[in-house]
Amino acid sequence: MNCAERVDDDDAPLSVEVPPKSGLSVETTPSEEKKKDKEEKKKKEEKKEKEEKKEEKKEEKKEEKKEEEKEEKKEEKKEEKKEEKKEEKKEEKKEEKKDEKKEEKKESKKEEKEEKKKDKKKKENNSGLPPGWEQAIDAHTGKMYFFNNEKGLRQWSFPSAEPLPDGWEEHIDGPSGKHYFVHRSTKRVQWTRPEA
Numbered sequence: 001m002n003c004a005e006r007v008d009d010d011d012a013p014l015s016v017e018v019p020p021k022s023g024l025s026v027e028t029t030p031s032e033e034k035k036k037d038k039e040e041k042k043k044k045e046e047k048k049e050k051e052e053k054k055e056e057k058k059e060e061k062k063e064e065k066k067e068e069e070k071e072e073k074k075e076e077k078k079e080e081k082k083e084e085k086k087e088e089k090k091e092e093k094k095e096e097k098k099d100e101k102k103e104e105k106k107e108s109k110k111e112e113k114e115e116k117k118k119d120k121k122k123k124e125n126n127s128g129l130p131p132g133w134e135q136a137i138d139a140h141t142g143k144m145y146f147f148n149n150e151k152g153l154r155q156w157s158f159p160s161a162e163p164l165p166d167g168w169e170e171h172i173d174g175p176s177g178k179h180y181f182v183h184r185s186t187k188r189v190q191w192t193r194p195e196a
Contacts, residue, residue, distance in 0.1 A: 128179050128193050133159045135177075144172055168194050 129135065132150045137143070147154045158170045158179060169182050170193075182189050 128158075130159055144177065165194050 129146070133146055133148045135144055135146050138145050143156065145154060145156050146159050148159065153159075158172070160170070164170060164181070167184050167186075169184060171180055171182060172178070173180055178191065179193075180189060180191050181194055183194075
């Protein structure tokens, strides 16, 4: 019976039938309900804490991954820098080699110039030519001739600043092109010009 039934007897207690609610038994008391509510709250809170912990762990993992990625990037950058430094060193070495080659070329050119100057001086000294005179080989005859551009002179015989002492003659050594001197009567031969 769903509704309350009233009894005419005044002395009899009023009895009420309550339909059962889902999940609650008819015999539950308010203190039991409070307990159940507390337990449910506790379970919800525990569940919530577990979910929060899971989320925290997820966040921690994300942070760890980020840190790992940062470290990897740092390592990559370090490797890139190492490679760049290696390349820079290679380039520096190449530049140094180029500079060394340039210096070597400069030095060899200087040496060549110095050698030419020395050869020219040797020719002048060895030939015993007076100042302003030079010697060359005639292209047609292959013989040596002498010229002085300042004075506008050309001649086959060796020019001398001073005449040779009596009895001396000047000759040119064919293979070396050097001048030597011969005394006619004594047959004495020497490379240095005889003094008067």
